[in-house]
Amino acid sequence: MFKRTFSTLLIILLISNYNSIANNLYDKQDWREEEGIYTRIYDAKIKLISGEQTSIHQLAAKKPLIVALVFTRCAGVCNPLLLQLKENIQIILRKNQYKFSVLVLSFDPLDSLKDMQNLAYRFNLLNEPNWELAVVDSISSMTKSVNFFPVWDMRKKQYDHDALLVGVNTQGYITKKLIGLRSADEISLLISDINNVYRPSYRLPTPANMFTCFNYDPKTGKNTPGWGLAFIALPALLTVGILAFLRLRGKYHS
Amino acid sequence: MQQSLLSLFLILSGIIILVFILVYLSSIQSQPQQGMKNPLQKRFWFITIMVVVLGMFFFITIPKSPYYLYANEQPARIVHTVSSQFVFLMSNQDIDPAQPMGENIELNTNELVEFRVTSLDVTHGFGIYNDKYELVAQTQAMPGYVNKLRWKFSEPGKYYILCLEYCGSGHQVMKSFFNVK
Amino acid sequence: METKKLNKITALWIVAILVLFILSIILGIIMRLNQGELIKIQPPTFYADMTTHGVTMIGIWFVAGMAAVNYFMERYVKTSYTANMFAMVMTVIGVVMLWLSTLVGNFHAGWTFLYPLPFKIMWSTWATPLFLWSIGVFGIGWFVWTISLMAAMLKKYSMSQVLAWQHFGKKDPEVSTPPFVLISMISLIGVLTCLIAAVILLILLFAEYYSGGTFKNDALLIKNLTYFFGHTIANEMLYLGLAVIYELFPEVSGRPKLKTTWYVALAWNLTLFFVLAAFFHHLYMDFVQPEGLQIIGQLASYLASLPSSGVTVFSIIVVVFRNKINWSLTNSLFFIGIVGWVVGGVGAVIDATISNNFILHNTLWVPAHFHTYNAMGNVLFSLGFFHWFSKYATNHSLPDKYSFVKLAILIIGGVGFLLAFYIAGADSVPRRYSTYPKGLESAKTLAAVGGVFAIVYLTGILSFFVNISKRCLNVLFQRS
Numbered sequence: 001m002f003k004r005t006f007s008t009l010l011i012i013l014l015i016s017n018y019n020s021i022a023n024n025l026y027d028k029q030d031w032r033e034e035e036g037i038y039t040r041i042y043d044a045k046i047k048l049i050s051g052e053q054t055s056i057h058q059l060a061a062k063k064p065l066i067v068a069l070v071f072t073r074c075a076g077v078c079n080p081l082l083l084q085l086k087e088n089i090q091i092i093l094r095k096n097q098y099k100f101s102v103l104v105l106s107f108d109p110l111d112s113l114k115d116m117q118n119l120a121y122r123f124n125l126l127n128e129p130n131w132e133l134a135v136v137d138s139i140s141s142m143t144k145s146v147n148f149f150p151v152w153d154m155r156k157k158q159y160d161h162d163a164l165l166v167g168v169n170t171q172g173y174i175t176k177k178l179i180g181l182r183s184a185d186e187i188s189l190l191i192s193d194i195n196n197v198y199r200p201s202y203r204l205p206t207p208a209n210m211f212t213c214f215n216y217d218p219k220t221g222k223n224t225p226g227w228g229l230a231f232i233a234l235p236a237l238l239t240v241g242i243l244a245f246l247r248l249r250g251k252y253h254s
Numbered sequence: 255m256q257q258s259l260l261s262l263f264l265i266l267s268g269i270i271i272l273v274f275i276l277v278y279l280s281s282i283q284s285q286p287q288q289g290m291k292n293p294l295q296k297r298f299w300f301i302t303i304m305v306v307v308l309g310m311f312f313f314i315t316i317p318k319s320p321y322y323l324y325a326n327e328q329p330a331r332i333v334h335t336v337s338s339q340f341v342f343l344m345s346n347q348d349i350d351p352a353q354p355m356g357e358n359i360e361l362n363t364n365e366l367v368e369f370r371v372t373s374l375d376v377t378h379g380f381g382i383y384n385d386k387y388e389l390v391a392q393t394q395a396m397p398g399y400v401n402k403l404r405w406k407f408s409e410p411g412k413y414y415i416l417c418l419e420y421c422g423s424g425h426q427v428m429k430s431f432f433n434v435k
Numbered sequence: 436m437e438t439k440k441l442n443k444i445t446a447l448w449i450v451a452i453l454v455l456f457i458l459s460i461i462l463g464i465i466m467r468l469n470q471g472e473l474i475k476i477q478p479p480t481f482y483a484d485m486t487t488h489g490v491t492m493i494g495i496w497f498v499a500g501m502a503a504v505n506y507f508m509e510r511y512v513k514t515s516y517t518a519n520m521f522a523m524v525m526t527v528i529g530v531v532m533l534w535l536s537t538l539v540g541n542f543h544a545g546w547t548f549l550y551p552l553p554f555k556i557m558w559s560t561w562a563t564p565l566f567l568w569s570i571g572v573f574g575i576g577w578f579v580w581t582i583s584l585m586a587a588m589l590k591k592y593s594m595s596q597v598l599a600w601q602h603f604g605k606k607d608p609e610v611s612t613p614p615f616v617l618i619s620m621i622s623l624i625g626v627l628t629c630l631i632a633a634v635i636l637l638i639l640l641f642a643e644y645y646s647g648g649t650f651k652n653d654a655l656l657i658k659n660l661t662y663f664f665g666h667t668i669a670n671e672m673l674y675l676g677l678a679v680i681y682e683l684f685p686e687v688s689g690r691p692k693l694k695t696t697w698y699v700a701l702a703w704n705l706t707l708f709f710v711l712a713a714f715f716h717h718l719y720m721d722f723v724q725p726e727g728l729q730i731i732g733q734l735a736s737y738l739a740s741l742p743s744s745g746v747t748v749f750s751i752i753v754v755v756f757r758n759k760i761n762w763s764l765t766n767s768l769f770f771i772g773i774v775g776w777v778v779g780g781v782g783a784v785i786d787a788t789i790s791n792n793f794i795l796h797n798t799l800w801v802p803a804h805f806h807t808y809n810a811m812g813n814v815l816f817s818l819g820f821f822h823w824f825s826k827y828a829t830n831h832s833l834p835d836k837y838s839f840v841k842l843a844i845l846i847i848g849g850v851g852f853l854l855a856f857y858i859a860g861a862d863s864v865p866r867r868y869s870t871y872p873k874g875l876e877s878a879k880t881l882a883a884v885g886g887v888f889a890i891v892y893l894t895g896i897l898s899f900f901v902n903i904s905k906r907c908l909n910v911l912f913q914r915s
Contacts, residue, residue: 420547
């Protein structure tokens with residue numbers, strides 16, 4: 001009897017696991033943002049464009065960091081990443097009380113401090129108080145510690161890489177990552193996260209669901225109603241409508 | 255904790271049953287239609303006492319809700335947990351959903367651990383049991399969401415994970431463990 | 436002639452409900468005995484059995500409340516027999532579809548069919564749509580019935596009268612709303628709301644099923660809708676039973692009718708809102724749900740206990756306390772049912788506290804408390820009505836025989852069965868396990884003990900079934 005139960009279970013296990021894995025591939029969930037969370041970023045020595053020598057941990061200790069990884073000859077995602085980040089941060093700064101700085105690091109060994117200065121000039125970041133641009137001495141250890149692996153494309157003579165923002169708290173721990181060009185709301189969420197604001201839960205970047213109940217609003221730390229919530233309120237509203245209709249009909253007939 | 259809740263329940267139930275028995279006996283033994291004197295006033299006092307007692311319970315228990323546990327501390331450990339029919343995978347590293355792999359987990363006593371719990375397929379429950387099989391903490395594992403459960407283990411030993419949300423025909427065999435030293 | 440027609444429909448409901456009840460109890464006993472390792476069935480069979488047990492029980496006790504309410508509603512307004520019959524036909528079709536999907540198709544996603552479990556097919560592929568459609572068929576039948584009862588009431592009473600608003604601040608208003616009408620309306624509004632939630636839930640699930648996965652649902656939204664529907668209907672069916680008690684308890688006790696007062700009106704109007712917000716307590720362990728809703732869940736669950744205990748239970752106590760009343764099997768069942776309801780309520784309030792739920796959620800504490808106010812509460816309310824009806828409709832006036840023994844068997848069986856659940860819940864035993872893993876030592880023994888007591892309870896139910904169904908069949912085959 002036990003054997004039969006066991007073998008049935010084993011078959012169920014195999015079949016259902018096969019199913020779930022097949023489904024997952026179909027779903028194509030992107031969990032790369034989960035990689036390396038709560039590991040420490042490599043404490044690389046960096047040289048800021050002001051000429052100051054420091055390290056990532058030392059800089060983070062002053063204010064939590066959003067680390068953006070770019071290279072100056074980039075003809076791809078770096079420019080929109082920085083432009084959008086700058087724009088979003090201007091929006092956020094009007095409302096957000098949390099402290100942070102943006103650290104733009106070059107991952108290209110060919111980039112000099114001069115190149116980074118030019119970059120700062122081009123994006124008009126020289127006088128921005130929350131922005132630091134720097135070159136780093138041990139690029140591979142640093143990029144490895146944030147699971148960032150740019151690939152050199154021989155044909156384009158360009159690095160093929162993600163638009164990655166890494167949130168680092170004052171102890172040097174990576175608390176959140178964002179991949180891709182993201183909205184001001186999500187950047188703001190990142191900022192509250194590197195300030196160690198605990199939220200018991202968050203959504204995974206899964207394929208967009210049309211009807212979610214809540215969208216997390218990082219500015220206030222509260223959830224704002226999404227379309228899904230309307231579905232929870234709908235039954236009550238419809239009931240009121242039906243009651244009104246029945247009463248009007250009842251009145252008419254009597 | 256659970257045992258004291260059971261005691262509370264049994265005591266309250268005992269009182270309720272006793273009251274109803276007394277009410278029944280009063281009916282059996284009564285002269286015709288004496289009734290309750292001033293029932294509205296008694297009703298008022300009964301509801302007032304209920305409001306006070308429930309109000310106290312409410313304000314005492316709400317801050318103990320799991321959403322506020324250790325909210326102002328920095329976790330020393332993150333344990334990534336992925337559940338799928340019918341296994342739990344736990345890892346110190348992030349877990350790749352395309353090739354989910356777990357590892358043995360060893361935790362230290364009194365360090366703040368944050369379990370980041372999610373699911374690859376259906377909704378599961380992540381229930382942490384101690385070696386005496388007492389449920390100490392739990393959260394749900396819902397696909398598309400990550401629940402963060404923060405906990406400090408004061409006792410060393412082996413801890414078991416059991417599934418606490420019905421997830422299909424292997425629900426009862428879904429089990430894992432970790433050690434606390 | 437007309438009453439005879441309603442009597443026949445009601446008698447048919449009663450026989451059908453009792454037969455399905457006995458079959459579902461047997462399914463329940465099989466589960467407990469399997470957990471106690473006194474018998475052995477395969478896990479998928481166990482879970483198909485569990486799914487059948489859950490949906491059937493909720494369904495039959497809901498329609499039991501509805502049938503009783505419909506029966507007494509006729510005293511106040513003209514109800515539609517067509518809608519009543521339509522609901523019966525749909526319920527029967529729904530039950531057949533449901534049992535086919537679970538017992539033949541082996542569908543076993545639980546009565547909650549929590550998304551996305553129904554779509555992870557571990558059974559015959561046709562069973563998933565058949566199961567979902569069976570819920571749809573129930574929904575349509577009950578929706579029509581609910582609407583027709585509401586329409587009948589709203590023909591006679593205005594909106595504010597049916598909700599007894601004229602009683603606020605006035606001692607003797609011109610039109611007095613009978614408590615039965617008020618409570619029925621409040622319950623039916625809740626029923627209608629949760630049936631609409633079920634419709635939305637089914638539409639979303641069908642959208643995903645028939646789109647072949649191109650439309651994806653959100654697990655959190657679906658869980659909210661599932662419990663909006665599931666929790667609320669389970670709660671409202673109790674209130675339907677209470678409406679009957681307000682009507683029948685004083686009547687069979689030889690006491691004057693209960694009147695609507697300002698506090699009765701207020702209590703029931705508030706109940707409507709508390710009940711509709713209480714379902715959030717099913718999602719306490721989903722930390723993704725915003726904290727505001729979690730706190731509303733605890734608050735609403737606490738508040739819902741105030742009008743129930745302070746007004747309804749208190750009113751029954753006032754009727755009985757130091758009053759010589761005609762005790763019969765009917766009002767004894769009601770009286771014991773009230774005790775079961777209150778005790779189950781205590782278990783519920785304990786579990787509806789978030790910090791307790793953290794260590795009780797989805798342990799056997801949950802089935803413990805809801806079985807208390809179903810098996811020892813709502814079932815007794817309905818049995819009381821069934822018993823009374825079967826005698827009243829057949830002009831049977833002989834005193835009840837063996838009442839004490841019947842009640843004693845029911846109580847002993849019920850209490851033993853429930854205690855096994857509560858103790859196991861406090862021992863952290865998870866619910867919905869076909870068998871228990873090593874380590875959960877008390878679980879097996881308690882399951883076996885619970886199973887044996889459930890057999891005692893079944894014996895008690897059978898003793899009621901024999902007399903009630905015999906008389907109901909007489910009503911059914913009376914010449915009209």
